[in-house]
Amino acid sequence: MSNIEKHENNSHELVNTDHKTLERRIVRKCDIYVLPLLSIAYLLSVIDLDNVGNATVAGYDYLYLNTTPLAFTFSVSAHFFGYMIFEIPSSLVTNILGFHVWLPILMVGWSISSATQAACTNVTQLGIVRFLLGAFQAGVQPSIVTYISLFYAKKELALRYSILLTLLTLGGALSGFASYFIVQISGTSLSGFQWLFIIESIPTILMAVIIALFMTHGPGNARFFTPEEREFEIERLKSEGSANKIDSNLAKSQVKLAFIDFLTYSYLIIFLITGIPFYALNFYLPTLVSQLGYNNIQAQLMVIPPLVISTVFMIVCSWYSDKYQIKANLALVSYSLSIISLAGMLVTRADNPNLYNLRYFLVIVLACGVYSVVPIAFSWFTCNIPGQYKRSTMTAIILTANQIGGIVGLIIFPATDAPSFYMGNIVCLASVILASILTFGLKFYFELTNKKRDLAILANHNYKLNDNDLKDSKRIREIAMELVEKELKFDELLCDKHPNWRYIT
Known part of the structure; x- marks a missing residue:
């Protein structure tokens, strides 16, 4: 050299x-x-x-x-x-x-x-x-x-x-x-x-x-x-896609895009059904704990361990998500924890004192799953949507749906269902399973779209791939990004529909 x-x-x-x-x-x-x-x-x-x-x-x-x-x-x-x-x-x-x-x-x-x-x-x-x-x-x-x-x-x-x-x-x-x-x-x-x-x-x-x-x-x-x-x-x-100054026409265009983009409604459904167990647990965690043989004063204290453990778990998951830019897979892990805990509550007798410790453990697992998925889901859609006006409008639409989920979460645990709360657990379980399916589907869509855009860039630059490279999506991505390294990754008109934009999965 x-x-x-x-x-x-x-x-x-x-x-x-x-x-x-x-x-x-x-x-x-x-x-x-x-x-x-x-x-x-x-x-x-x-x-x-x-x-x-x-x-x-x-x-x-x-x-x-x-x-x-x-x-x-x-x-x-x-x-x-x-x-x-x-x-x-x-x-x-x-x-x-x-x-x-x-x-x-x-x-x-x-x-x-x-x-x-x-x-x-x-x-x-x-x-x-x-x-x-x-x-x-x-x-x-x-x-x-x-x-x-x-x-x-x-x-x-x-x-x-x-x-x-x-x-x-x-x-x-x-x-x-x-x-x-x-x-x-x-x-x-x-x-x-x-x-x-x-x-x-x-x-x-x-x-x-x-x-x-x-x-x-x-x-x-x-x-x-x-x-x-x-x-x-x-x-x-x-x-x-951070804050760039744009004129009013582009701003209106981005707002319109937010309302007609199917991704808005995909995330909307995910946040709506995710909000059901989240708000239900926020409101009824003391109630769930009080059904496990504790008096009112003891129940207030026994609420603390699930909150502390789930908070630590949430922060660790969020740190890992940021470090390795993993969103959907971590969300699926959180949903899996919720599914396991809710299913466990449905198959164990709530009035059996011998199972109180097991059900308390299931409450902790449920808190870890329900709380950890929220910041990951927030960062997933904000990372994937460039354009300040489109992103902020989508955020408002999605969080409005989340509030609807909150209303549902408030009414599915009536006191008359104590101590089993079958209806509330079944509704929460169904919502988490549906959220898992939608998350997996959205992940698959993002991966497919990213690969299509990568192959389109290679075709536009007349780049020929060998048989081994065709099977390696990571290698295809590296080559495509190198070819457009000096080009813009998005613009204020197309936002995430720009051919150089890549979704995080």
């Missing part, structure tokens, strides 16, 4: 090392400045939505509102209807006004709605307030999911989504801890549970001010980046 070639190789290695160092610094800054703020905002949304449960224990129940248990449950669940109606419109407004403008407005709106629950004196008022609470929170989750995808590469997303998901558990724990002290406030004209709604809404308003002052439209004008970092961040995410 000549001295000139050695010098070129050394220069190339030095540039790669500098780029990797710069990339690590950028990701670290995103983890410090972006993820914590989004996590706190999401945590506050969980607390403000779920504190009605703590208030119910303190006396804010159907008796206080002079109604029936069914009417009280329906009014408390009215936020789901706010979600379903406003999730898509709110997501579109986020794209127009910008995350840094719209999220603070939503936060102020939902904090006021949450605090207003303290003034409700009948079930109609509570239903209206909970509906407004859901309407304001409807745009939060899709906006946060989309905003994270603007700052992180495909290989970094699943782990960040898993961190957000752990806040569902943390939110309940923090809300319960704070509620214990707040509901004991006495000597005022307001009850303890009324103070709970008022006090827990205050941090949300303060956080809204911080986000309005600090957050920006995207990485292109992020204040915590240097000019060099900002330019590098935009370049490293450009090929993945």
Whole structure:
């Protein structure tokens, strides 16, 4: 090798090392400045939505509102209807006004709605307030999911989504801890549970001010980046369909694509049926545990191990998914765990004390399967859909379906079915099996589409393959990507339909 070639190789290695160092610094800054703020905002949304449960224990129940248990449950669940109606419109407004403008407005709106629950004196008022609470929170989750995808590469997303998901558990724990002290406030004209709604809404308003002052439209004008970092961040995410400025016609085209793309409805069905066991477990985990011979106090403690173990399992799976860019296969592993645990619950007697330990183990396995699949599924569709407007619109559509699954999950475990809960277990088992079939089918479609595009590139470049290469899909991919290495991997008009785009499986 000549001295000139050695010098070129050394220069190339030095540039790669500098780029990797710069990339690590950028990701670290995103983890410090972006993820914590989004996590706190999401945590506050969980607390403000779920504190009605703590208030119910303190006396804010159907008796206080002079109604029936069914009417009280329906009014408390009215936020789901706010979600379903406003999730898509709110997501579109986020794209127009910008995350840094719209999220603070939503936060102020939902904090006021949450605090207003303290003034409700009948079930109609509570239903209206909970509906407004859901309407304001409807745009939060899709906006946060989309905003994270603007700052992180495909290989970094699943782990960040898993961190957000752990806040569902943390939110309940923090809300319960704070509620214990707040509901004991006495000597005022307001009850303890009324103070709970008022006090827990205050941090949300303060956080809204911080986000309005600090957050920006995207990485292109992020204040915590240097000019060099900002330019590098935009370049490293450009090929993945991150935030690029486009005109209104292209934006409208991307929104239309989101509504007519069959992938939207494939993911929609997956998220709808995945939401059934997810929300059911969120709401009824203490109930399932309490059927295993524990009293109310013991049941609250025995809920902790399934949550802790499943959270650790979820984070490990998400890390593995990011590191090796595996989505569908890991999702199928999670679904398999859910299938095994649900089938086990159906074939074991719920009223047999000798089987309590086994059924408790099955609950832990179920929690691992149900929770671990969500961040992987989130990252799977956000990684596969380039184009900011198409991605954000698809996110809103898919999460709307997820809320419908939540409603189903709430009604399939009636108290009259205790302790076996056959109907709930059967519905959850059927939904997980269907989700597994759809996930496998989508994986097969992506692999087939990727190979067709690879072969089309080879044909366009008149590249001849030998018999061995024809059988090696990985080799075909490598050759095809080398041939289009200097070409764009997608454009804002075709998005994921661009011939150079490859789906992650």
